[in-house]
Amino acid sequence: MKRFLIPLGIFIVLVGFLAVGLQLNPREVPSPLIGKPAPDFKLALLSDPAKQLSPADLRGKVWLFNVWASWCASCRQEHELLLDLSRQGVVSIYGMDYKDQPGDAQAVLNRYGNPYVETVVDLDGRAGINYGVYGVPETYVIDKSGIIRYKHTGPLTRESLDKKILPLVKELQQ
């Protein structure tokens, strides 16, 4: 009878792993950029294409870098949270409009409100490639010396903000 118990044993081990697996998030992929300097870019501003912005201009402050687009439906989900965050004024949010028509992006901001201090326009997605963007929206926490400290893939949630991002921002601001 013992050998007939082997399948049951294997199955129980498997269930153990699946139970642990349920607690984990397979989409949470650690970015190789964490701990590295934010990749450089010099991109035109959405509000004024004549002006440009680069990460170097933001040295000395902690900022959130949010990659979004007007064609991205799930960006709409996190929009309220971002607006809320910008009203609180805890941290400045900079946006990057990824592979988008600037007109469409401006229309979204006019209609739903603008949480961003500034938004840069990444028309051809080249800056996005350097940041390893693979699903819009994505949000990066960048510290005073321009190092990426955290990356969130997918729309932000109240939980991810309160548990991860805001405590990290507070810590970095000190």
Place this chain on the structure above:
Amino acid sequence: MIPELGHFALILALLLALVQGILPLVGAARNYPAWMAVAKPAARAQFLFVAFAFGCLAYSFLTLDFSVINVTRNSHSRLPEIYRFTATWGSHEGSMLLWTFILALWTMAVTLFSRHLPEDMMARVVGVMGLVSFGFLLFMLATSNPFLRMEMAMDGSDLNPLLQDPGMVVHPPILYMGYVGFSVAFAFAIAALLSGKLDASWARWSRPWTTAAWSFLTLGIMMGSWWAYYELGWGGWWFWDPVENASLMPWLVGTALIHSLAVTEKRGTFKAWTVFLAIGAFSLSLLGTFLVRSGVLSSVHSFATDPTRGLFILIFLLVVIGGSLLLFALRASQVGLGGRFALVSRESFLMVNNILLLTATGAVLLGTLYPLFLDALGLGKISVGPPYFNSVFVPLVTPLIFLSGIGPLARWKQVNVPELAARLKWGFGASVLVALLLPFTLGEWKPMVSLGYLLSLWIVVTVAIGVRGRMRTSAGWSANFYGMNLAHLGVAVTVIGVTMVSNYQTERNVRMEVGDTVTVQDYTFRFDGVKDMEGPNYKGARGTLEVSRNGKPVSTLHPEKRIYTASGMPFTESAIDYGLTRDLYTALGESLDGGAWSVRLFHKPFVVWIWIGAVLMALGGLLAITDRRYRTSRKKGSAEA
């Protein structure tokens, strides 16, 4: 009103499933005929209520009832009618209802077509299926109710564009017919374990059901693969995605089961093993459902995930699979040994077939779950890709296919080796010679191409030898025999397709301006630009590519780039010129400056053979079911009972 009726029907079906699960099983154990007799009417009534609930959901989708959350999330007022209907199973909730509906359908079929089963066997089989159905109905009502309402929405957020395709009309139902169909083999196995009567008649009863489920699963996987090929825009036909693997694993075990059932039926041996495989095939179907629904693995197929759902399915798995394996451990040791057989015999060939198939299943399971194991142990995140699967799969499948040539020609009990060798030597020699030389005609000689040809020719030759041998003995028509040979020929056809496309496909990623031409193999593609277009629920760009060969026009292809209005999702629609010896596959990439586009062009030799072979396998299975033996034997079974 209609959604409430559907919801109510599901609750009634849940109660009926409970009755169907408990009374007949207790009745069979205690020998209460009246309790056993509940099985059939309860199963049929449950089917009616589940079918009614399914109809209600389909009605809500067709009439765009945006007060139902499920409809709002997965439909849209401008979604074409046919996709409004298929959206019924386009969501997590809907696909669970489809699952349950098909389970009820199979149970209904058992009560109709296995009428000659002994009373207690019927009661146990239907009872086990009732318990499985109870679990799924409870799951649906507790965590995934498709009929939940909310405040009326203005419009829906549209069906995932990937699912807006004719392939989605038939792919999920057919695939589920296969997945869920293994529940019949599972129920027969559990019934046999419960009754303690594990004999050849048990194998004979469950054989046609298993083969039917296997045929559906083969077709379902084939459609999924074809859909991925033309819809995802990358021209691949198998991605080793966790969800594809989830359907491949029950298929591999189901294939092993079909072969081991043959041994159990004909020779009365491999009994415990066959029962184990029947439990295994359905368990892997359930495991696949868990992997897809719980979101423990990331995959292109995943729906929105919810941890409570995952926990519920995990507990359900523990009860169903754990319970069956425990029952197996308790009862299987009492099964006596069957007929003896020599080291070289058809039995031992089939045993090796089973071992190879199970090893392949284990390799796929390991590769699919390995990222999860590492993550659970805190050892980091990795993903296992095609290189792993290809390198373990090919060495396992090669001897398997080779044996499938010899097996059918080998005698039961003991093979006369010199005689078999004499029968096969010319066929073997010819296969090797042709396989070695043929690749030269295609230009470059490649070892993997020769191997593919060898396997394929070997099957064709051995099938021919087998069929000729049978015609000489004037044994008459046997659906079982010809079905098996047809399915084996299907394997040969698929092998050719896989070999050719993996070794000789050409891919070009080019920037094209209007009027540019690119030549791939002998075919010249001229880019005639892109025009704006408007579909019912999308906007987009439609490209035109004129294909010619040596100056003669071949076809005009229109690959598209679409943006779905409601979801804003960009989407690539490939355009393919199908052919028996080659597919010409085109897809639009990105729009570049100066009116140019990046365009993907593929020349894919013999790719359709992959799917034609799978269709032949499924047809072979369906042909085998029509064998007279299954009908006459059942009458005999009832006379004995």
